Amino acid sequence: MNRLLPFIGFMLLVALFGFGIWWNSRHDPNAIPTPLLNKPAPAFVLPKLYEPTQTVSKADLLGKPYLLNVFASWCVECGAEHPVLEAEGPTLGVQLVGYNYKDAPADAKRWLAEHGNPYNVLIADEPGNTAIDFGVYGAPESFLIDAHGVIRYKHIGPLTPDVVAGELKPAIAALQKEETP
Amino acid sequence: MIRLFRSTGTPCGRRSAPCARWLLITAKIFRAQGALLPVLFVALLAFAGATHAQAIEPMPFADHAQELRFQHLTQQLRCPMCQNETLADSNASIARDLRNQIFQLMQQGKSDDEIKQYLVARYSDYVLYDPPLKPGTWLLWFGPLLILCAGTGVVLVAIRKRGRDGSATDTTSDRMPLDNEPADNGDDW
Numbered sequence: 294m295n296r297l298l299p300f301i302g303f304m305l306l307v308a309l310f311g312f313g314i315w316w317n318s319r320h321d322p323n324a325i326p327t328p329l330l331n332k333p334a335p336a337f338v339l340p341k342l343y344e345p346t347q348t349v350s351k352a353d354l355l356g357k358p359y360l361l362n363v364f365a366s367w368c369v370e371c372g373a374e375h376p377v378l379e380a381e382g383p384t385l386g387v388q389l390v391g392y393n394y395k396d397a398p399a400d401a402k403r404w405l406a407e408h409g410n411p412y413n414v415l416i417a418d419e420p421g422n423t424a425i426d427f428g429v430y431g432a433p434e435s436f437l438i439d440a441h442g443v444i445r446y447k448h449i450g451p452l453t454p455d456v457v458a459g460e461l462k463p464a465i466a467a468l469q470k471e472e473t474p
Numbered sequence: 475m476i477r478l479f480r481s482t483g484t485p486c487g488r489r490s491a492p493c494a495r496w497l498l499i500t501a502k503i504f505r506a507q508g509a510l511l512p513v514l515f516v517a518l519l520a521f522a523g524a525t526h527a528q529a530i531e532p533m534p535f536a537d538h539a540q541e542l543r544f545q546h547l548t549q550q551l552r553c554p555m556c557q558n559e560t561l562a563d564s565n566a567s568i569a570r571d572l573r574n575q576i577f578q579l580m581q582q583g584k585s586d587d588e589i590k591q592y593l594v595a596r597y598s599d600y601v602l603y604d605p606p607l608k609p610g611t612w613l614l615w616f617g618p619l620l621i622l623c624a625g626t627g628v629v630l631v632a633i634r635k636r637g638r639d640g641s642a643t644d645t646t647s648d649r650m651p652l653d654n655e656p657a658d659n660g661d662d663w
Contacts, residue, residue, distance in 0.1 A: 325554055328598045395567060421571050428596040430554035430568045 324449040335426035342415040359388035361436040365396045366404035368432040374451035382411040390414045395421040
């Protein structure tokens with residue numbers, strides 16, 4: 294038995310190492326869990342991207358669930374995410390709110406003209422101050438906010454078809470079930 | 475130039491354009507002619523200095539004490555984007571925004587604890603280099619102690635066992651080992 298102990302210890306380390314690899318292949322080790330989950334979204338008033346004189350506030354968007362998608366023209370992965378939003382956006386059953394983050398409006402408009410505009414509402418946060426209240430630290434990030442203005446789901450990084458099918462759509466389905474008891 | 479710097483994070487950034495730009499530039503350099511390499515290297519070194527200076531932008535502090543307090547506070551906080559850097563050191567754009575926000579909160583007379591709370595409420599305990607003691611972090615705080623205790627236990631058991639074995643064999647330790655007796659009893663690894 295004593296002779297086996299080092300081997301057992303070694304196998305335990307191998308198991309721990311394997312678990313670490315398996316875990317990290319499924320989770321983004323850099324993603325910070327948001328403390329805002331299941332809490333009311335922060336209040337905001339932001340100008341529309343295309344009509345900067347008009348603003349959109351949190352209160353304006355209450356009543357229907359929506360997906361707030363943080364994007365920017367300088368963000369490489371947003372380009373990878375965009376076709377997914379274009380394809381899946383209309384099938385989600387919720388409003389798609391584009392949150393243009395720390396971007397020059399001209400750059401954002403050029404980018405949208407080039408890649409297409411899947412958003413129902415487009416707001417711009419050029420200084421990036423409101424994004425701090427949302428706990429945004431990069432782009433892309435996506436928040437699912439319910440009809441009462443509560444954040445129900447957050448995804449950090451680009452939405453992929455897998456994430457949309459496996460996480461986002463079930464979260465939206467759960468919301469819709471709540472709304473129609 | 476300004477356009478370039480505005481979105482410039484450090485190359486470790488998760489999803490930043492500069493990151494890709496950096497990789498592209500680095501790849502190009504390595505593909506470049508060998509003779510050009512030293513020149514490019516020197517040029518890069520020069521830029522490295524420039525980007526570092528960029529991280530420490532001057533802020534209109536009320537007095538030196540406030541500046542020291544700001545530096546002390548930002549050194550205790552982690553940049554959410556480049557998680558191995560403090561807010562004080564990081565050149566990521568979110569770190570710059572958060573530094574500005576901390577500066578504003580200081581001007582409003584907020585205490586260090588209030589500012590930390592402000593950040594924790596938005597970015598979770600990740601921003602703290604010193605994690606708080608709570609049920610979720612018990613393993614983090616007491617795990618090493620647990621391992622130390624387990625290790626001590628194993629050592630104690632081993633010593634006691636060897637002591638017992640030793641006292642039994644010591645009386646005969648002067649004699650030559652017999653041929654059929656194992657020279658190594660295998661438990662002294």
